[in-house]
Amino acid sequence: MISNTNKYAFISVVNKSHLLTLVKILIQYKYNIIANPKTYLFLKSQGYPVINLVNYLQDNNSISNVNLLSNNKIYHGISSNRSIQDITLFKQNNIYFIDLVVINIYDFYIYDNDQVINVENSINNIDNITSYLLLSAAKNYKYVTSIIDPIDYDFIISELQSNCFISVNTKIQLANKTFDYVYLYIKKLSTFFNTHRDYLLYKNVNTDVSKYNINKFSSQQKDNIQYESSDYHQKQFLNNIEEYLKQSNLQQIQGKELLYIDYITIKIILDYFNIFIQPTCIIFQNTQLCSVASNIILVQAYINAYCANNVLIQNDMIIGLNQPLNIDTVTHLVQHTHIKIILVPDITYKARQMLSKKNIIVLIYKLSKNSKKINIQYINQDYFVNKSNDYIFQQKNINIVSLRQPTQQEMKDMFFCWKIIKLIKTNSIICSKNNITLGIGNSKIDLFHAIKIAIKNAKINGFNTKNSCIASEAFITSEKCIHYMAKYGITCIIQPGGAIHDKMIISVANKYNISMIFTNIRYIS
Structure with missing residues (x-):
């Protein structure tokens, strides 16, 4: 059932990690959900009330093309300054003010069967509409919350549960992150074109590419940009690491600085722990799931998962266990190298003493009380x-x-x-x-x-x-x-x-x- 309130959220995501948790809370706080077709099908299959974007855009005779921004009701709902004129116009045309957007841009690279980049198809796959919607949402931060990273869902959920609304302070910080996100996407496009420029000139002009010596755009600020996407997220993560760990009910008891990419992997492992009741070990390497094993005995679950490790052993492993770490399991763990992180709900005194001699990050987690195990x-x-x-x-x-x-x-x-x-x-x-x-x-x-x-x-x-x-x-x-x-x-x-x-x-x-x-x-x- 669609809520009768005037709060609307637009969702169009490729990465659906933790999306259901966010949507459940948004609906609880009376947000109506509008979603692009793929996200609509995903949410609908999980039983959530959601409006299909295609149906919404075509619910007006003036909409001739759902991809024309000038006629796009989503764009107007995001960019509006909530003026009296807009309120009147929106009522007449059945347009909703968009209060929150959850968007991430899909990778535009298209590969042939031999895993070689297909340049022309990749160009056709560039998502210019979504990036423009994100810029419009970030620009209109006073009225619209823009979310591009699943890692921020917890902050939105926490703020709604505490205050029943999203503060301007949070909106400003998320807008800043959105601008950076779009900038990095545009920079990736620029790099792509620079890399394949000669190929495109030869294919489309069919002449000597050396004749085309148009100077590339440059700016004084170009050399001052000192972060790529991963570096930026790592910086943001470290600046707020205590808050991130607190939101996820995590406590680091030993080890070096935690990386943002490892934190994302840990969040995925915690999702798995909502599923398994029997003693279970999960192993990841470089954000890739390598193996899972369950057994009535924890140490055997670890041994089985380690033997089933799908990636080369020399890569650093993130190991998650859903039972308290005991001395028997640690005795086997310390025999293996390339263990970077161990994630456990608790750890015995003897096991902690043994691990303290190792250069391993150890995190204690506590599953949310609202989580329901499968x-x-x-x-x-x-x-x-x-x-x-x-x-x-x-x-x-x-x-x-x-x-x-x-x-x-x-x-x-x-x-x-x-x-x-x-x-x-x-x-x-x-x-x-x-x-x-x-x-x-x-x-x-x-x-x-x-x-x-x-x-x-x-x-x-x-x-x-x-x-x-x-x-x-x-x-x-x-x-x-x-x-x-x-x-x-x-x-x-x-x-x-x-x-x-x-x-x-x-x-x-x-x-x-x-x-x-x-x-x-x-x-x-």
């Missing part, structure tokens, strides 16, 4: 998952579409996979068995490549994929995917379902006696 149970053939977003995943919500019914162990393996896939990248594959991720794969090319990567990683890790499970975040639409999985002994598959080639995929799965489950849910990230 609990998967098997009762009289009723499988269900209680998720933190209150969605009930029951037997009636899934569909066993294969002739062969999955065994109870296969069902447990598939649910283990599905819990992890919820927070992983689009077009990702997880291969698992016995509560261990044997291999994880993702690909910008297609799902088949992701499957090959996951199984290859499982082999590199020394695992036998026979009788293992595959979870796919995306629809499986090619029969060659099933042929390949059958070749390596995969016996059960869990995927969203709902593609036009479902019947063909099910038929091939039946041919190999593979169990297949449709969840009727896709987590678009």
Whole structure:
């Protein structure tokens, strides 16, 4: 149900990390949500009331093209100074004042199958409309809150819960961050054109590029710019590190300075800890999920996850454990090098003494009281998952579409996979068995490549994929995917379902006696 208040938020994001938490609070504080088509589908699939941007823009005969800023109701709603003239005009044309925007710009690079940048397609993919909307929101900071970074969601939530409104001070700081964000995007475009300038001249003019010697734009301030995107975020993070840690219920008890990029990874790990109840270890390297393992004994969960590590061991690891760190687990941890951060809910005195001799960052976390862990149970053939977003995943919500019914162990393996896939990248594959991720794969090319990567990683890790499970975040639409999985002994598959080639995929799965489950849910990230 759409709120009858006059507060509106516009959301258009590529990075959907923590978005559901923010949207839930915004709705609680009577914000109506308008979202671009992809974000609309994502929020709608999670049960949130949301207005489709396309429907909103076309709800007026004067709108001839939803991409023309001069006619764009979103643009006018963001840039308006709330004058009496605007109030009258907006009522006549069914235009809403936008009080908050949540936007991030997608990467414009387009790659060919051989992972070479396609210059022309990349240029066509440049997002000039979104950057203009962000500049308009930041410029109009008195009336509009502009958010470009998921890391700032906690501040907005905290301020709404404390004051029921967003202060001008916060709006100014977020506007400043937005201007910097757009500047860095424009700088990235400039670098792209500088890099491919000769290619574009040759292709479009078909002449000697040396004839074109137009001087590049320069300014006195150019040499004074001393940060790129990551450096800027790191500076902002360090200036407010105590507040960031406090907002996330984190306490650093030892180790060197925490990096912004590591903080983002830690936030992702905390999301996983809202899902797992059984003792679980999660390993990340360079923001990439490497392995997950659960076991009734914490030290065994760590050993299993370490053995399933998907990336080269010489990279620094961030290790998350959802149980208090004890001396038995630490004894195994200290035997391994390249551990950068350990994230735990608590730590025993002896374990802390042993770790104090190591150059490792140790963080103690406390999950939010509002967080709801996911609990998967098997009762009289009723499988269900209680998720933190209150969605009930029951037997009636899934569909066993294969002739062969999955065994109870296969069902447990598939649910283990599905819990992890919820927070992983689009077009990702997880291969698992016995509560261990044997291999994880993702690909910008297609799902088949992701499957090959996951199984290859499982082999590199020394695992036998026979009788293992595959979870796919995306629809499986090619029969060659099933042929390949059958070749390596995969016996059960869990995927969203709902593609036009479902019947063909099910038929091939039946041919190999593979169990297949449709969840009727896709987590678009």
